[in-house]
Amino acid sequence: MLERFFLKPRTIDRIMGSWLGKDIELYASTLFETGYSARSILRRVPILVQFADFTDTRRIHDLSLAESLIDSFVDHWLSSHCIGAHPGLRQRERSLARCTVRHFYSLIVWKSDYQKRKAPAADPFVVEAPGFFSYLREERGLRPETLYQYRHHLRRFAVYLGHVGCADLRLLSLPVVTGFITTTAQEVNYSVMVGLASSLRVFLQYLRREGLLERDISKLVEIPQRYRLADIPRSISWEAVQKVLDQPDRRTIVGRRDFAMLLLMVTYGLRAREIAALTLDDIDWKRDRLHVRERKADHTxxxxxxxxxxxxIVDYLKNGRPDVSSRVLFWRHLAPRTALTHSAVASSATKYLHKAGITVRRPGSHTLRHSCVQRLVDSGFPLKTIGDYVGHRSASSTMIYAKVQVDALREVALGDGEDLR
Incomplete structure (x- = not known):
């Protein structure tokens, strides 16, 4: 396998002569099979060879013992390869060396897939109210995404309590809670405040239920009023949509993939999560049907x-999609080969909106979804039909598009007003 990447026999002998030689060769083979480029493999193998030399000079030939020397090796690597380098380059090289060795251990030694992620932070108030997140998960049945929002809001609350010197939740009072809400409202937008106030209410109710508060002050926490149909959908004109569709370079793998995803957004109004969940089995080529199974309202x-x-889609399948056994439709074009997440789909839409020079509030996949719905409204389709078409759970979600007729209002503003008599 090493002959694929190294031309000189003495280089291969140098690698195989180290005490990690066979493991390094297996690592290179694994990277190649999972789609890593030759350039990436050529950068990683020398690092592992030097890691083997570093541990060999310390007479350590056991993989478990050598793992404890990774940080020391990274410092050694920087001192010999980044002399006089600027801080940004040193940081990149440090990350490359550490991640390479960690990745090697995960794939070859521990037989798992290493992901570079920060260690998850502890749940807020885990000591003061240890059962709260179990209560949210088991009794209220909240999803992981919702639990993430609770953690985010309550961590902010915990920091505030530390600043005001309220370490004991039993001493929590309405003025303290009000002060927190007032202070936070100056830093975040309206929608964040709605979620924060709701999370705080549930937390205070739990504290009262567990006897940590003498009285229930949750009902005194006011949630900002949100008036029905107050917002305007962030759709763009159909000319702007066409401009977005012109941005992907369809000569490339990424361009073919992204063009297909953009068409799904603007034609069917699919959400990013629905596109990421599509599989090859969802396309019925004989009957010319596309099945969207995992919708927000739990229907197909x-x-x-x-x-x-x-x-x-055919262009992407023939000239872009990697040869993998999984039936998921859309995939990353870089190694490791993994299916696209809904965040990646949304980010792709945001990228092309920016490239097209289109300015819109909160650009993303929902911008194109809104444009799809708005075009159907402007074409005169019934709201119920449109709601079913794009998978709205409630009719009120579709009604908001009927309240603003941009073209008609523009004609009134530019006209002489005679039609208003």
Whole structure:
């Protein structure tokens, strides 16, 4: 396997002559099989060879014992390879050396997939109210995404309590809670305040239920009022949509993939999560149908497969999608080969909106979804039909698009007003 990447026999002998030689060769083979480029492998193998030399000089030939020397090796690596380098380069090289050795241990030694992630922070108030997040998860049945929001808001609350010197939750009072809400409202927007106030209410109710508070002050926490149909959908004109569709370079793998995803957003109004969940089995080529199974409202929708979308997907399948056993439709183009997440799908839409020079509040996949719905409204389709088409859970979600007729208002503003008599 090493002959694929190293031309000189003495280089291969140098690698295989180290006490980690066979493991390094296995690591290079694994990287190649999972889609890593030759350039990436050529950068990683020398680091592992020097790690083997570093541990060998200390007479350590046991993988478990050598793992404790990773940080020392990284410092040694920097001192010999980054002399006089600027801080940014030193940081990149430090990250490369550490991640390479950690990745080697995960794949070859521990037989797992290493992911560079920060260690998860502890739940807030885990000592003061240890059962709160179990209560949210088991009794209220909240999803992990919702629990993440609770953690975020309550960590902010914990920091505030530390600043005001209220370490004991039994001493918590309404003025302290009000002070926290007032202070936070100056730093975050309206939608964040709604979630924060709601999370705080549930937390205070739990404290009262567990006897940590003498009285229930949760009802005194006011949630900011949100008026029905107050917002305006952040859709863009159909000319702007076409400009976005022109941005992907369809000569490349990424361009073919992203073009197909953008078409799904603007044609069917699919959410990023729904696109990420599509599989090869969801496309019925014989009947020209596209099945969207994992919708927000827990139902399935079958769409006619538009010829343009079918052609874009076929182009991606033939000339872009990696040869993998999984049935997931859209994949990363860089190693490691993994299916696209909904965050990656949304980020892709944001990227092309920026490239097209389109300014919109909170650009992303929902911008194109809103544009799809707005076009259907402007074409005169019934709101119930539109709601079913795009998978709205409630009719009120579709009604908001009917309150603003931008083109009609523009004609009134530019006209002479005679039609208003």
């Amino acid at each position: 929708t079958a769409y006619p497969l538009a010829p343009a979308i079918g052609e874009a």
